[in-house]
Amino acid sequence: MSASMLIREATLEDVAAITNIYNEVIEQTNAIYRETPVDESERIDWFQDKRTNGFPVIVATENNEIIGYGVYGSFRFGEGYAHTVEHSVHILGKARGKGTGSKLLEELIAIAMREKRHVMVAAIDSTNSASISLHRKYGFCESARMPEIAKKNGLLLDLVLMQKIL
Numbered sequence: 123m124s125a126s127m128l129i130r131e132a133t134l135e136d137v138a139a140i141t142n143i144y145n146e147v148i149e150q151t152n153a154i155y156r157e158t159p160v161d162e163s164e165r166i167d168w169f170q171d172k173r174t175n176g177f178p179v180i181v182a183t184e185n186n187e188i189i190g191y192g193v194y195g196s197f198r199f200g201e202g203y204a205h206t207v208e209h210s211v212h213i214l215g216k217a218r219g220k221g222t223g224s225k226l227l228e229e230l231i232a233i234a235m236r237e238k239r240h241v242m243v244a245a246i247d248s249t250n251s252a253s254i255s256l257h258r259k260y261g262f263c264e265s266a267r268m269p270e271i272a273k274k275n276g277l278l279l280d281l282v283l284m285q286k287i288l
Contacts, residue, residue, distance in 0.1 A: 127222065129229050132179040132191060134169065139188035140181070141165040147212045152247040152279055154212075155272040177207070178233045182222045189217035192226035194234065197243050205240035211253075223256055231260065235288050242288060248280035262286040 132140065145159040172179050172195060182190040194209035211226045234242055244262055246253045254264075262284040270278040
């Protein structure tokens with residue numbers, strides 16, 4: 123991780139870079155169970171929905187370039203789940219493995235704790251060993267494994283749910 127890395131709240135002006143990262147992750151990994159890239163207007167709607175509902179969207183920058191982002195939102199519908207959030211952290215390919223994910227996850231955990239959330243959930247493709255290891259490092263434990271729950275590029279994929287009681 124570079125000394126010039128900064129974690130900050132995302133702004134509407136950051137959505138283009140967030141969209142680029144999101145689409146790169148769709149195209150190059152199984153971290154997002156979608157096959158078709160999205161346009162910026164879809165991510166603007168997503169961003170505004172997160173903000174309207176009081177959820178954080180944060181970015182990691184290095185030398186003024188956005189290299190990753192983190193977000194959380196509702197885990198499931200209904201007030202019974204209001205204390206539980208599901209998060210995502212996505213990193214630009216060239217910046218992976220350098221501590222960016224750790225910094226974003228640390229900040230999301232801190233925000234959730236300030237907001238008095240009780241549980242954070244991560245939904246991770248079973249082949250994403252780096253993400254599973256990262257979450258274990260921060261005290262997440264596997265709570266479910268859902269075989270063949272999704273399909274991408276003709277492959278049936280297994281989803282691992284991990285959670286951390288804050």
